[in-house]
Amino acid sequence: MNRWLKYAGYAALALAPVAAFAAGDALQGEVKKAPLNISAIVMFFAFVAFTLGITYWAARRTRSASDFYTAGGGITGFQNGLAIAGDYMSAASFLGISAMVFEKGYDGLIYSIGFLVGWPVILFLVAERLRNLGKFTFADVASYRLNQTHVRILAATGTLVVVALYLIAQMVGAGKLIQLLFGMNYASAVVLVGVLMVLYVMFGGMLATTWVQIIKAVILLSGASFMAFMVLASVGFSPEAMFSKAVEVHDKHAAIMEPGQLVSNPIDAVSLGLALMFGTAGLPHILMRFFTVSNAKEARKSVFFATGFIGYFYILTFIIGFGAIFLVGTNPEFKDAAGKLIGGNNMAAVHLAKAVGGNLFLGFISAVAFATILAVVAGLALSGASAVSHDLYASVIKKGKADEAAEMRVSKITTLVLGVIAIVLGIIFEKQNIAFMVGLAFSIAASANFPVLFLSMFWKGLTTRGAVVGGFVGLFSAVLLIVLGPAVWVDVMGNAKGSAPFAYKNPALFSMTLAFVTTWLVSVMDNSKQAQEERKLFDAQFVRAMTGIGAAGASKH
Amino acid sequence: MNEDVLKRVQQNPKFAELVHKKTTFGWTLSIVMLAIYYGFILILAFAPKSLGASLSGGVTTLGMPVGVLIILSAFVLTGIYVRRANTEFDQLNQEIVEESK
Structure with a gap:
């Protein structure tokens, strides 16, 4: 009964924007596009105030390390499902996939299917x-019967690289989006995102991060x-x-209405499919949600x-995306002098919000897009902080003998440091082409994290030596092949089209296979005493x- | 986990049954999902025009329902797994845990 009441509560939340629309309709026609979008800013600050309230509430409940990393294990399946969906529905996928549909039609659907399966x-x-x-952390699993020090260094490296790439992509996206939506300048937008991220994570830990994610998922x-x-x-x-x-x-x-250029090359298509499919199973901030x-x-x-x-x-x-084709694409109000969409195709969904719901709904969707970024970066920061405090500090440096208070202090300091780094990199990368970064993050997750995690659970023969060598081979080969591939070699470094030494955009097919084969080979050849012990476990x-x-249970509250 | 518990679980025929059922079911469904997805990718790569065929004489192409069905199949397959795992498998698991004490 109680559960159904809770579901009814979510349903009521889901109806809220309809009410907002009714008000927005009345405003239509009077308000011209203002450089400073007041309704968006007001709604965004309402979201921030509310989530900071949650952070305050969560901070009072976050005492132990288990509270901080995993909200004490007390999140329900339904809530966690929403939070996972929230981690996945980033601003990039909302704006990016609808833009892709707007531009190419069916190809956008193909792309999103890859993310789902x-x-x-x-x-x-x-x-x-x-x-x-x-x-x-997922390193707990990978290092379960292996050498803690070595496997955790590998897992933490994989985590931090993935988190850093993902964070930079989100920060730059956030800065540009806010510039367009709110009329705020780039640097102050990046700083705002960084500061809020640190506040959520440092004080509210996983409990606040999860609830921010749930609320955002519901409003999105x-x-x-x-x-x-x-x-x-x-x-x-x-x-x-x-x-x-x-x-x-x-x-x-x-x-x-039919497949276009996206999957014209079968090898690239299969490779992209692998990266999306197994990359998801190697993203540290997603894996962390299972705990x-x-x-x-x-x-x-x-x-x-x-x-x-x-x-x-x-x-x-x-x-x-399809709606935007005929509701936005034909409307001169959303076009610049050259006939292009104002702010680029990524703004298709945002313009559509105005076309169907007026300025107030435009404000709502802008605020949602910003909130989406905040929620995703908070999850990333928490995951990066856990890798440093739980894997590197407590297990590698202190050999599992760190006291809990010190471990939590380290994770809070790390969060702060990550916030500063994210802001600085966000500003440095403002003018860079960062389209390859999320793809690279998925490829590394699929090539460095996933093989080790998977083999540690499924294959008795895996040894520490195999895991560490294979994991690092996967990591470096993914990075190397992306740099030598068209996404960086041509698009970022500006070399001539077709001159890239590696012909495919997505390295996962090669780097992931290489990681699996290396891990297997090194493990099989490893006959050390330690390896034999590890197989016995x-x-x-x-x-x-x-x-x-x-298994680790939920802590009692 | 101490050695006694480990032995008792391993020697319990129910454990072998659980492992067999869970593994077979999990891999079967995974293969179904992979077959659906990579089947789709192969059609895209080698016969993209077949998805561009008109569904019933209008502009809607065959690819549209196919795409939506793949999305639905992912959801339905997870539903099927969760339903069986949360009832049958968990029941069996509970018995194994009880008997290991």
Whole structure:
């Protein structure tokens, strides 16, 4: 009963933007595009005030390291599902995928499918073993029966590299977005994001980070649902009518209804598919979420709900992108003198918000986009901080003998340092082409983190030597192949088109295979005494992974 | 976990049953998902025009329902797994845990 009341509460939250729309409609026509978007700023600050309130509440409940890293393991499957979906529905995927649909039609759908299909596989093979074996970070799992020091150094390196790339991409995105949406300057926007990120994580830990993520997921899904609803309403709820309107006005016409250039090269396509699928299973800030629920049952439920929300979200972005083709693309109000979309194609969803809901709804969607960035960077910072304090400080430097207070102090200091680094890098990379960074983060996650994590759970023969050598080979080969590939060699370094030494945009097919083969080969050849011990420990690990006997439970509050 | 508990679990025929059921089911569903996705990728790579065929004479192409169905299949497959794991497997697991004490 109680649970249904809670669901009813989420449903009520979901209806809130409809009310906001009713008010927004009345404003339409009077307010011209102002350089400083007041309604957006007001709504954004309302979000910030509310989430800081949550942070204050969470800070009073965050006492132990377990509270800080995993919210004491007390998050339910449904809540965690929303939070995972929130981590995944970044501003980049909301604006980026709808922009891709706006520009290329069907290709946008192909891209989003790649992001989704990793989730079922994570559930079937990884989720519950992860929950049963781990405590705070995925390194707990990877190093379960291996040498703590070496494996944790590898895992922490993989985590920090992925977190850094992802953070830079989010910071630069945030700065540019805020410039466009709020009329604020780039540097102050980056500083604002960095400061809020540090506040959420440092004081509220995982509890605050999770709730910020949940709230954002709910408002993003509600806002996007409303937009998709308005698009469908404008065509009498007929997909055929929506598609024919879009085909009529899009300059590619019927070509937007079928696969285009995205998957013209099969090897690149398979490689991208691998990076998206297994990269998801190697993203540290996502893996960390599996430790916030109380047991394997809740971990499974999290993935079920997350898959549902993410799938629904991608269907919405598809409708939004198509709607933008005929509601935004034909409207001169949203175009500059050259006939291009104001602010670029990434603004398609934002312009659509104004087209269907007036200025107030535009403000709402702008605030949601900003909130999305905040929630995602908070998750990233927490994950980076855990890698430093739990893996490097407590396990490597203090050999597992650190006291909890000191460990938490280290993670808070790390959060602060990460905040400063994120702000500085965000400002340095302002004018750089950073499109490759998220792809690189996924490739590294798939090539360095995933093989070690996967083999540690599934293969008795894995040894420390194999894991460390294979993991680093995966990491370096992913970086090297991206740098030599067209995404960096041509697009960033400005070399001639077609001159890249490595022909494919996505290295995962090669770097991940290389990591697996190296790990296997080195492990098989490793006949040291330590390796034999490690193989013997597999049986106990397997029983715990399967049954949950001895797994870290939820702390009592 | 102490040695006795480990032995008792390993020797419990229910444990072998759980491992067999869970592993078979998990891998089967994974292979189904991978087959659906990479089947789609291969069609994209080698016969993209087939997805551009009109669905029923209008502008809507075959690719549209196919794409939406893949998204739905991901959700349905997770649902199927969670349903069986949270009832049958967890029941079996509970018995193993009880008997190991």
